[in-house]
Amino acid sequence: MKLSILKDELQAGLNAITRITSKSITLPILNNILIACEKNFLKLASTDLEIGIKYWILAKTEKEGAITVPAKFFANLINLIPDQKIDLEEKNNILYIETKNYKSQIKGISADDFPIIPQIKSNKILEIKAKTLSEGLSQIIDTASPSQTRPEISGISFSVSKNIVEMAATDSFRLAEKKIILPKESSIPETSVILLQKAAREIINIFGEDTKRIKIYFSPNQVMFESEMNEVKHPHIQLISRLIEGEYPNYKEIIPSSFKTQIVLSRQDFLNQIKTASLFSGKINEIKIKANPEQEIVEVYAQNPDLGQNKSRIKAKVRGQKAEVCFNHRFLTAGLSNIKTKEVIFGLNGEEDPAVLKPLDDESFIYVVMPIKSS
Amino acid sequence: MTKEELWEAVLAQIKFKISKANFATWFRNTEIIDKKGNAIIISVPNAFSKEWLEQKYNKFILKILHNLDREIKEVKYVISHGQPKKQETEDLSVSDIVPDQLELEEYKINKLTNINPRYTFENFVVGPFNEMAHAAATAVTKNPGRIYNPLFIYGGVGLGKTHLLQAIGNKIIEDFPEKTVRYIPAERFISGIVNSIRNHDIESFKLEYQKVDVLIIDDIQFLAGKEKTQEEFFHLFNSLYERDKQIVLSSDRPPKAIPSLEERLRSRFEGGMIADIGLPDYETRLAILKTKIKQKGTNLPEKILSFIASNIKNNIRELEGALNRLVAYQKLNNKTPTLEVAQSLLKNLIQGPKKVITAKQLIKTVAEFYDLKEKDLLAPSRKKEVVKPRQIVMYLLREELKYSYPAIGRKLGGKDHTTIIYGCEKISKELEKNESLAEELRLIRQRIVSG
Numbered sequence: 001m002k003l004s005i006l007k008d009e010l011q012a013g014l015n016a017i018t019r020i021t022s023k024s025i026t027l028p029i030l031n032n033i034l035i036a037c038e039k040n041f042l043k044l045a046s047t048d049l050e051i052g053i054k055y056w057i058l059a060k061t062e063k064e065g066a067i068t069v070p071a072k073f074f075a076n077l078i079n080l081i082p083d084q085k086i087d088l089e090e091k092n093n094i095l096y097i098e099t100k101n102y103k104s105q106i107k108g109i110s111a112d113d114f115p116i117i118p119q120i121k122s123n124k125i126l127e128i129k130a131k132t133l134s135e136g137l138s139q140i141i142d143t144a145s146p147s148q149t150r151p152e153i154s155g156i157s158f159s160v161s162k163n164i165v166e167m168a169a170t171d172s173f174r175l176a177e178k179k180i181i182l183p184k185e186s187s188i189p190e191t192s193v194i195l196l197q198k199a200a201r202e203i204i205n206i207f208g209e210d211t212k213r214i215k216i217y218f219s220p221n222q223v224m225f226e227s228e229m230n231e232v233k234h235p236h237i238q239l240i241s242r243l244i245e246g247e248y249p250n251y252k253e254i255i256p257s258s259f260k261t262q263i264v265l266s267r268q269d270f271l272n273q274i275k276t277a278s279l280f281s282g283k284i285n286e287i288k289i290k291a292n293p294e295q296e297i298v299e300v301y302a303q304n305p306d307l308g309q310n311k312s313r314i315k316a317k318v319r320g321q322k323a324e325v326c327f328n329h330r331f332l333t334a335g336l337s338n339i340k341t342k343e344v345i346f347g348l349n350g351e352e353d354p355a356v357l358k359p360l361d362d363e364s365f366i367y368v369v370m371p372i373k374s375s
Numbered sequence: 376m377t378k379e380e381l382w383e384a385v386l387a388q389i390k391f392k393i394s395k396a397n398f399a400t401w402f403r404n405t406e407i408i409d410k411k412g413n414a415i416i417i418s419v420p421n422a423f424s425k426e427w428l429e430q431k432y433n434k435f436i437l438k439i440l441h442n443l444d445r446e447i448k449e450v451k452y453v454i455s456h457g458q459p460k461k462q463e464t465e466d467l468s469v470s471d472i473v474p475d476q477l478e479l480e481e482y483k484i485n486k487l488t489n490i491n492p493r494y495t496f497e498n499f500v501v502g503p504f505n506e507m508a509h510a511a512a513t514a515v516t517k518n519p520g521r522i523y524n525p526l527f528i529y530g531g532v533g534l535g536k537t538h539l540l541q542a543i544g545n546k547i548i549e550d551f552p553e554k555t556v557r558y559i560p561a562e563r564f565i566s567g568i569v570n571s572i573r574n575h576d577i578e579s580f581k582l583e584y585q586k587v588d589v590l591i592i593d594d595i596q597f598l599a600g601k602e603k604t605q606e607e608f609f610h611l612f613n614s615l616y617e618r619d620k621q622i623v624l625s626s627d628r629p630p631k632a633i634p635s636l637e638e639r640l641r642s643r644f645e646g647g648m649i650a651d652i653g654l655p656d657y658e659t660r661l662a663i664l665k666t667k668i669k670q671k672g673t674n675l676p677e678k679i680l681s682f683i684a685s686n687i688k689n690n691i692r693e694l695e696g697a698l699n700r701l702v703a704y705q706k707l708n709n710k711t712p713t714l715e716v717a718q719s720l721l722k723n724l725i726q727g728p729k730k731v732i733t734a735k736q737l738i739k740t741v742a743e744f745y746d747l748k749e750k751d752l753l754a755p756s757r758k759k760e761v762v763k764p765r766q767i768v769m770y771l772l773r774e775e776l777k778y779s780y781p782a783i784g785r786k787l788g789g790k791d792h793t794t795i796i797y798g799c800e801k802i803s804k805e806l807e808k809n810e811s812l813a814e815e816l817r818l819i820r821q822r823i824v825s826g
Binding site: 026027028047050051052066113115116117118170172173174175221222242246251283284286304305328352354368370371372373374 | 431
């Protein structure tokens with residue numbers, strides 16, 4: 001293998017693919033990335049056997065071939081090299097890196113031992129704006145359950161129906177749902193899959209700044225996200241991930257459609273007051289929200305026998321019943337930070353039923369959160 | 376050679392040809408699932424394994440298979456479904472979650488089956504007092520409808536009947552997803568019947584229950600005295616029983632002791648398996664406390680746990696209540712309670728029932744149990760139906776309240792202390808050989824402590 005490449009482009013590629021490499025004891029090669037020279041491209045690839053990422057860069061190639069090298073080590077080296085043009089050459093499983101002022105050699109492992117990243121053959125293809133998808137995912141991803149005890153809710157529900165894409169995540173204490181309206185109806189039949197949380201995170205990282213459209217290929221147990229190169233008609237990045245088997249809970253039913261108390265208030269002020277109260281809430285994370293429709297006021301209250309107590313108030317439009325409900329402040333801040341509008345609707349349904357946070361005049365995002373039973 | 380043996384033989388040979396790491400990665404969870412003509416079909420856990428086996432080891436595997444079985448000319452690989460690998464990762468969020476944090480409805484109780492997934496066999500603590508009920512319950516989940524039908528579980532308040540019942544439901548749902556499971560407290564069953572009678576659609580109510588494969592009814596003793604409900608239940612029971620559908624029932628007393636229950640229902644309840652849950656012993660109580668505290672994600676000193684276990688004896692729910700109180704204290708004050716603090720916090724839980732038991736109450740309870748009047752017990756009558764309960768009173772006064780023989784004599788209307796000694800001895804002797812007397816005493820004791 002022999003080729004020349006621009007440092008910035010190589011660095012961008014490494015940034016995209018190295019995050020999923022893992023320290024695997026059973027298969028040390030998973031710690032490595034694949035560097036291959038194919039026709040006019042340099043191909044980079046990495047995998048953890050659940051997700052695989054391939055990345056192509058146009059390069060001046062002289063000889064085809066491939067090698068694998070330790071991911072983090074190689075990326076660190078490239079980051080530190082100031083020179084723009086980099087020559088890469090492989091001989092006897094050693095990677096020679098040469099620039100104007102630097103000469104390095106890295107011991108690699110033969111590319112033959114690198115796992116083959118499966119190809120997806122599917123004509124169920126959805127096109128979507130990369131940035132819209134990433135932004136939507138980032139609004140809900142942290143709500144997914146970190147535990148593997150129930151695999152289906154550890155993932156992200158992703159369903160397409162006509163021109164609506166619905167994404168949802170829950171950890172059984174709260175639920176976030178994001179809707180994206182496509183400009184035109186998708187050509188694929190109704191599809192529902194459960195994405196790995198990790199895959200969703202990589203999508204946000206890799207395609208977050210991409211202003212173009214990407215293609216999503218669905219197959220029965222895998223999914224592929226693909227972006228195309230600007231210059232030529234060739235894939236630029238492909239992310240292939242396994243899907244979580246099983247059925248996502250029918251969450252629509254638990255989203256309350258009406259509220260006993262409806263509050264409209266400034267998102268930033270509310271967030272600040274919750275953060276202040278959280279300082280006093282101690283280990284149990286409990287804060288109390290009181291809403292009074294007569295005074296048009298919401299009170300945020302927290303106390304802790306060791307620290308003291310704190311009470312703050314905020315002007316709000318309150319309709320319906322008087323309410324006093326306790327929440328885990330982390331759940332409220334998480335919901336509020338994923339809302340982008342200036343004002344939010346906070347719907348309460350008494351002390352033991354689900355509450356809702358959603359942006360004012362925007363139906364695309366909804367966050368359901370369960371209270372803490374007040375003692 | 377069976378499919379399993381064939382694949383084992385292949386793996387045994389491959390093991391020597393490739394590195395341990397490769398073997399562990401690519402051949403884990405693989406198996407031969409089918410043989411079609413000349414082709415062998417191998418299931419692999421994921422797409423990566425499929426690609427790798429297809430492209431790297433295919434020739435190799437085929438050669439070995441061909442040597443073992445000349446007919447085999449081709450190997451195909453499919454990605455297996457159904458068994459998603461379970462990763463046993465540490466549950467990160469649990470420590471952050473407050474025990475009082477409520478869950479979204481959907482995840483708490485399955486609307487269709489009414490079963491709370493929290494109740495499982497895994498978190499059911501087994502001890503000598505509930506071993507039998509637990510064994511019967513697990514047997515039922517292995518083969519629903521075929522053995523022990525109906526399964527009748529009875530025991531006092533707060534000893535885990537509902538937990539066991541729901542665990543049966545959860546296990547069956549897990550192992551036999553095609554079966555319809557329905558859990559319903561008798562109370563709700565009754566109001567369901569009442570409502571459907573009022574709305575004149577009793578037929579659709581019946582149909583709904585005819586469809587289930589496993590019917591679990593909690594607190595069946597509430598059927599007592601509800602004649603119409605008993606009649607409907609009788610028909611439902613028969614129709615399910617005839618079709619080998621599993622029925623599980625629970626009650627706070629054995630079928631015999633449920634008053635005004637129709638004879639035909641009683642005999643049906645007794646027709647399957649009756650298992651009782653008794654009072655947990657000290658070791659089991661301690662084990663339960665340790666399980667609960669682990670679930671709550673906190674810790675309390677051993678000394679305090681054994682204090683709770685040795686003082687709260689009759690009710691697991693109270694045991695948990697005591698624990699909750701201490702955990703709440705720990706959280707609010709941010710320090711671990713000392714033994715003295717625990718004693719004062721749990722004072723009313725622990726000392727409450729002890730104070731309540733008086734000789735008068737004991738006599739009253741026994742009299743009620745045998746459907747006698749208190750004064751019959753105290754009068755000098757020698758009728759057989761009065762003599763035995765009277766002796767039981769003597770025995771209990773001696774055993775539970777540690778009264779002296781002459782004191783017992785005085786309480787029972789001035790009897791001689793030798794009469795009392797005779798009575799107590801007679802009961803303790805009888806207890807050794809008469810199971811049903813032991814059972815009666817146990818129930819009486821439970822009534823006394825639960826007031």
